[in-house]
Amino acid sequence: MALADLVRIERNEDGIQAALGVLKQRFGERFQTGQSIREQHAHTTTYIPAQLPDGVVFARSTPEVQEVMGVCATHRVPVIPFGTGTSLEGHVNAPGGGISLDLMGMDKIVSVNAEDLDCTIEPGVTREALNTYLRDTGLFFPIDPGANASLGGMASTRASGTNAVRYGTMRDNVLALTAVTADGRTVTTARRAKKSSAGYDLTRLFIGAEGTLGIITSLTLRLQGIPQAISGGVCPFPSVEAACEAVIATIQMGIPVARIELVNQLQMKAMIAYSKLDYPESPCLFLEFHGTESGVAEQAELFGEIAGEHGGGPFMWTQVAEERTKLWKARHDAYWASLPLRPGARGLSTDVCVPISRLAECIAETERDIEAMGLVAPIVGHVGDGNFHVLVLMDPESTREIAQAEAFVARLNERALAMEGTCTGEHGIGQGKAKFLQMELGAGVDVMRAIKKALDPQNILNPGKIFSFD
Structure with missing residues (x-):
């Protein structure tokens, strides 16, 4: 995609230079303007060209985020929040220059409330780090987009992944959050209660906003108990259509699958070669079931019957943790296997x-x-x-x-x-799918634009993403 096809953001040269001076004085070595650092904070995993920020601030606290927003609001300078940089649609590009606000230093797990099945964390905590921390509590956070993304970034893009069929997406698993708005205020969207009918659902307004409405500085997440037993396996099918029909039948029968992943024939060929798998080179479903030992065995057997009715099988499943780990590592390595x-x-x-x-x-x-x-x-x-x-x-x-x-x-x-x-x-909208969002929602985009203008009238929060400001 050529730069000319993207939303254009006018560069505020004087404001940027003024903000660079203030931020350098305030943050010292935690403010960087080197070429390589700026390139790392504007890389894209698509053909959209990288658009570099003018500087990178490594924030460590909510007050520091507020300071950065105050400086940038005063000088009308764009701020692009940055987590691990695993987004896929140009979300971290800086089309009008400005400041990349790196939040990975905000990586504290503030509290775990095991009795209430929730926790509060800072946005730089990654999903793997959280689950490692939770291991001894008997709890886990189920959303797994594949990459070891930061949870703030996952909320900003409304991520999901392989477990979404059972546990939902980030939209369903964030109870509350705090965010710093364009004018430097900190907004708390909800409390830890499992439900509320108190006013607008501000939590879900910020989830999926891709940093265009505010910068998330803490999250309260819903947790799940680690299942007593897990079974998983692979089932080959003669065609993609047959595999999909088996999926539909499985869901309609109410079998509580935790994961059900399709891999087409070409992808399976790549995974067999890359991960040294001993499975047929045909379209396959990868499945996982969570529950009791008898429950996951029964679910696996029921799915095997459904697969057979659609020409699939045999369903090769196991409860052995090491074998399941190899299976899902192969699935998560599908990108690298494809290259x-x-x-x-x-x-x-x-x-x-x-x-x-x-x-x-x-x-x-x-x-x-x-x-x-x-x-x-x-x-x-x-x-x-x-x-x-x-x-x-x-x-x-x-x-x-x-x-x-x-x-x-x-x-x-x-x-x-x-x-x-x-x-x-x-994946979200970012820069790459803005025209398709307009096709999908029509006048709904105008409502989004009105909200954006109310919360960020200067258009300094991740501008050029999701839709045009004008």
Whole structure:
């Protein structure tokens, strides 16, 4: 995508230079303007060109975030919050320059309330760090987008992942948060109570806002008990359509799957080679069940029967932790496994989500598109909730291949929208999907824009993302 196609943000040169001077004096070595640091804070995992900030502040507390916002509001300078940098649609780019606010130093676990099944953390805590900390409590945080993302970033992009079919997304697992707004105020959106009817649902207003309404400085999260037993396994199918039909039947029968992941034939070929798996080179479902020992065994057997009715099987499942760990590591390594399919290429990951009844049709049409366009593009999916990802392997230096990838992504998103789905199930909008959001919600985008203007009238919080300000 060329820079000319992105939302344009006018650069405030005088304000930026003034803010750089103030922040350097205030933060010393925790304020950096070096080229490599700025590049690290504007990298993109797509073909959208990197747009570097002018400086990076490494914040350690909410008052420091407030200070940065105060300086930048005074000088009308953009602020782009930064976690681990695993977002996929240009979320951390700085189209108008400004300050990247790195929150990874805010990594304290403030409290764990085991009796209430919740905890309060700072935004720089990663999901793996939280679950390591929680291990001895018998609790865990279930949202698993694959990457070891920061939980503040996961909330900002409304992330989900492999466990969403059972445990929901970040929207369902954040009880409350605090955020610093564009004028430097700290807003608390809710309390620790499990439910409330007190006013607007401000928590969910900030979840998925991608840093355009405020900078999250703490989160209160819902926790789950570690299951007594877990079973998981792999089931091959003769076709993607047969696998999707088995998914639909499984969900409709009410089997409480914790994970149900689709891998198409090309992706399975890549994973077998990369992770040394001993499974058939065909479309497969990866599944996991949580519960009691008898419960997970019964669920696995029921799924095996459903798979057989749709031409699949045998369902190879186990309760042995080491075998399950190998299985899910292979699934999480799907991106790296795919790259050798086209050595030297770069992966463009895109996702859509459709009603589960349209899933088989949507994936089948997408595979036909891939073949007709001559692309190398494996597919994986969190198919229990109708969400799937395509990784287009392309040469990011080739204008022809960029145009071809853009055309493919456009067709994919239009197909999902025509099936009453969404242009993104979990990657977010960022810069890359703004035009598809307009197609999806129409006048709803005007409502979002009105909220943005009310909370950030100078348009300094992550500008150029989700929609145009004007």
